[in-house]
Amino acid sequence: MxxxxxxxxxxxxxxxxxxxxxxxxxxxxxxxxxxxxxxxxxxxxxxxxxxxxxxxxxxxxxxxxxxxxxxxxxxxxxxxxxxxxxxxxxxxxxxxxxxxxxxxxxxxxxxxxxxxxxxxxxxxxxxxxxxxxxxxxxxxxxxxxxxxxxATSQVPTDAISSAPPQPSEPTTTQTNPNELNVGDVEKVLNALNKAMFGPTKWRSLGLSLGLIAPTLDTIGKTNGDSEDYLEKTIQKWLQRKDQVKGTTWKILKEAVASTGDNAAAGKIP
Structure with a gap:
């Protein structure tokens, strides 16, 4: 009892x-x-x-x-x-x-x-x-x-303003104006945080974004915690490493959904 x-x-x-x-x-x-x-x-x-x-x-x-x-x-x-x-x-x-x-x-x-x-x-x-x-x-x-x-509650307006679909001044050459770049790491992490995405799923997210297992294995050996690993995963994604084909909000949203976290995916702008 x-x-x-x-x-x-x-x-x-x-x-x-x-x-x-x-x-x-x-x-x-x-x-x-x-x-x-x-x-x-x-x-x-x-x-x-x-x-x-x-x-x-x-x-x-x-x-x-x-x-x-x-x-x-x-x-x-x-x-x-x-x-x-x-x-x-x-x-x-x-x-x-x-x-x-x-x-x-x-x-x-x-x-x-x-x-x-x-x-x-x-x-x-x-x-x-x-x-x-x-x-x-x-x-x-x-x-x-x-x-x-x-899941059915409204997304706070600051979640949208903190992670707009248009990226800041690009640091790399982009063919799609909606593509995020390596300068948007904090912006993406804020959006995931607002969406209540669990950082313990960082590996599944990385695979869905196009990163390969050896890259994620290296991240997992850096003696950090799940939040550190998630940040490094997003950095690799925005750097278009491995088999990454794009870095848009839509791709991030679909990758989050593929981890099984549909509630968080629904809150990503």
Whole structure:
């Protein structure tokens, strides 16, 4: 039986909705999300809370998860230290403290930040460095639910403005005016981030874009995380390496869809 977490059940939705009026963009995005789904990223994490904390409190899961959370800038050394030094700490209490720390980072008024935080946590749970099948299933399940519940919501206007179909001043010769170039790496990453594309699928995306396995194998040996690998994959694509035939938004959209992430593909401009 999951250990009850009473204070999590006192989530005051009306109070959160009042707070978002401090930002027009945040208010619009969150209201659209709630109208379409009635559920926030924090709600999705809360539903799995009782399954998560017993797993992440055990070794080697605790060390592997906290190490990857730190690498993804989701937890600080001080926060890890405070959890480790709590008195009478058993696996459940340690896992509960870590899970609560993560929940507080997800449970914020900026819905975009909240969703991105949950997706990064899913990346950690699903990563090979954590290597726990139960956590992988939890991460995959939360990701799928988050993406499916936001599939019908409107794409924020800043996602379109941050990634327009017309590229900036080209740095390489282009035959198609709609082609992206090596100077558009950040623009493409921002669009993928806004679309909530999981960076753990970087290899599948690379293959769909026309990169070959040896190139991706080299990327995977650079001792980075999934976000680093995704960035390098996009760089190679925009450099038109290997069997890349084009670098347009349409090609990116189709490649994302081919990874099975149709929800993210639908949000790419």
């Amino acid at each position: 999951p250990i009850p977490v009473p204070h999590l059940l006192s989530f005051d939705l009306s109070f959160s909705c009042v707070l978002i009026f401090n930002s027009v963009d945040i208010k619009v995005n969150l209201i659209c999300f709630l109208m379409c789904t009635g559920e926030t990223p924090a709600d999705i994490f809360r539903e799995k809370y009782g399954d998560i904390f017993p797993l992440i409190g055990k070794e080697p899961n605790f060390t592997n998860v906290t190490g990857n959370l730190f690498a993804n800038k989701l937890i600080t050394p001080g926060e890890i230290g405070r959890i480790k030094t709590q008195h009478n700490l058993d696996d459940n209490k340690r896992g509960d403290a870590l899970a609560m720390n993560l929940f507080e980072k997800i449970d914020v008024d900026d819905n975009d930040k909240s969703a991105q935080c949950l997706l990064k946590i899913c990346d950690v749970f699903e990563s090979k460095k954590v290597d726990n099948e139960e956590l992988k299933k939890l991460g995959s399940g939360m990701r799928e639910k988050l993406l499916s519940t936001t």
